[in-house]
Amino acid sequence: MIVRDRFPVSPSISYGFAHFGKTLFWSMGELVFAFFLAEIYMIDGTTLGLMIFTFLIWDAITDPILGLILTRCSMNNTMLLRMQILGATVSAISFCLVFYKPPLSQHELIIYSLVVGLVFRTAYTIYDVPQNTLLGRLSNTNNSRLFLSAIRLVAGSLATITLGLSTVSILATRSPEQVQSNFLIVAIIFSAIALISSCLLFFMNRNLPDCETHMYNFSLEKNSLDFRSFLEFSPIFLGMFFLSIGWSFFGKMIPFYSTYILDKVNFTGYFIFTIAISTLVTQFFIVKIGKSLCREKLIKFLLVFTAGTSIFFVQFANTSILSAFLSVALMASVSAAITTLIWTTLVDQLAETAYIGINDVLVFGMFTFSSKVGIGFSGLLLGMMLKAIDYAQGQILEVESQEHLIKAMGVIPFLVTLIAFRTAFRRSFTYKL
Numbered sequence: 001m002i003v004r005d006r007f008p009v010s011p012s013i014s015y016g017f018a019h020f021g022k023t024l025f026w027s028m029g030e031l032v033f034a035f036f037l038a039e040i041y042m043i044d045g046t047t048l049g050l051m052i053f054t055f056l057i058w059d060a061i062t063d064p065i066l067g068l069i070l071t072r073c074s075m076n077n078t079m080l081l082r083m084q085i086l087g088a089t090v091s092a093i094s095f096c097l098v099f100y101k102p103p104l105s106q107h108e109l110i111i112y113s114l115v116v117g118l119v120f121r122t123a124y125t126i127y128d129v130p131q132n133t134l135l136g137r138l139s140n141t142n143n144s145r146l147f148l149s150a151i152r153l154v155a156g157s158l159a160t161i162t163l164g165l166s167t168v169s170i171l172a173t174r175s176p177e178q179v180q181s182n183f184l185i186v187a188i189i190f191s192a193i194a195l196i197s198s199c200l201l202f203f204m205n206r207n208l209p210d211c212e213t214h215m216y217n218f219s220l221e222k223n224s225l226d227f228r229s230f231l232e233f234s235p236i237f238l239g240m241f242f243l244s245i246g247w248s249f250f251g252k253m254i255p256f257y258s259t260y261i262l263d264k265v266n267f268t269g270y271f272i273f274t275i276a277i278s279t280l281v282t283q284f285f286i287v288k289i290g291k292s293l294c295r296e297k298l299i300k301f302l303l304v305f306t307a308g309t310s311i312f313f314v315q316f317a318n319t320s321i322l323s324a325f326l327s328v329a330l331m332a333s334v335s336a337a338i339t340t341l342i343w344t345t346l347v348d349q350l351a352e353t354a355y356i357g358i359n360d361v362l363v364f365g366m367f368t369f370s371s372k373v374g375i376g377f378s379g380l381l382l383g384m385m386l387k388a389i390d391y392a393q394g395q396i397l398e399v400e401s402q403e404h405l406i407k408a409m410g411v412i413p414f415l416v417t418l419i420a421f422r423t424a425f426r427r428s429f430t431y432k433l
Contacts, residue, residue: 014201015148015205017155018084021195022127024190029098034255034379035255036099038256046387050383055118058118059121070129083130091194131201154283157277164274233366233367236367237366243416244370261397286341299421305334305337385405389402
């Protein structure tokens with residue numbers, strides 16, 4: 001069943017719910033995992049940054065490898081649906097182990113978290129790449145791709161809302177033992193939801209017909225790859241790499257900002273909730289204006305909006321609680337809008353220049369590879385930032401260190417957005433959304 005301009009309920013709901021379950025894993029790992037390792041495992045900033053870098057680089061490497069394997073095997077839709085269930089199962093088990101703190105020495109805890117984290121990231125690739133590929137196979141027009149891309153992020157926003165509400169209760173106590181126990185309970189619940197949603201995606205779309213192997217601008221034979229043509233996507237990959245560095249860094253800093261700048265540790269959950277709501281509202285805004293604005297005008301608008309938002313954050317993020325929430329909401333809106341735009345650009349270009357059903361798995365694999373390499377580098381950036389401000393678990397930051405942290409959170413996302421827009425969208429100005 002192919003999603004067209006009037007969307008059948010089955011693919012839309014099942015794909016959205018599946019992405020909801022998967023995003024529970026991703027959001028918890030992206031927004032609070034670094035804080036968990038620093039506060040519960042008491043890992044220093046440098047080691048923490050290197051660990052996050054290792055996790056994401058390994059995750060990134062496995063994405064194109066899996067994409068290449070699936071492409072060579074001519075993976076049909078049923079096989080993709082089954083594979084994402086396998087990935088969800090192993091991800092669920094390892095995800096729970098990530099938030100379980102065994103009675104080990106500090107050195108052994110670092111090794112334990114590194115090994116379990118790598119297992120989770122490997123399984124997540126098997127879970128993530130097939131689901132991402134289905135985005136291109138469930139949609140066949142520009143508007144349907146925009147709509148389904150928005151469904152992804154709306155579902156992701158709802159998952160982040162769930163995480164935000166859960167984090168409020170997780171961090172309601174200052175006791176490290178109770179916080180760790182709360183994290184584990186939430187991880188188990190999230191794992192169950194992810195498993196159920198991946199199974200629902202399979203059962204509601206198991207009769208989805210395989211894509212016809214239409215050739216667009218590629219001079220390819222079936223099951224072959226023309227890497228010279230494949231390089232057509234490199235600007236989008238590079239743009240996503242830079243975007244991921246800055247905006248992932250911003251997300252990882254939220255718990256530290258809440259705890260050590262505002263001295264409100266439980267505000268982390270409220271900030272995550274704010275990010276999710278802002279993202280949700282932004283999706284409707286982008287879908288609404290995206291059909292009437294050309295890509296060039298939308299890009300220019302987002303560029304100006306990003307600059308203004310970054311300046312606002314640096315100036316007002318530490319003046320009051322209200323301005324802090326407004327600053328975070330604006331930054332989240334910018335990130336959501338850019339993410340929707342770049343996803344839509346990728347799928348549009350994929351539909352125009354590649355084999356849908358043959359080469360799309362590898363393209364999405366390389367796209368997520370670019371994103372996760374960027375997120376890995378954001379981990380190094382986080383580690384360097386924590387070291388620069390002399391972070392230590394439970395200790396109050398000096399005023400100068402607080403100012404440096406706020407400036408970094410506001411300026412770095414804007415700078416990488418400038419670079420990303422220059423690369424990712426240079427050939428997109430003639431497109432309509």
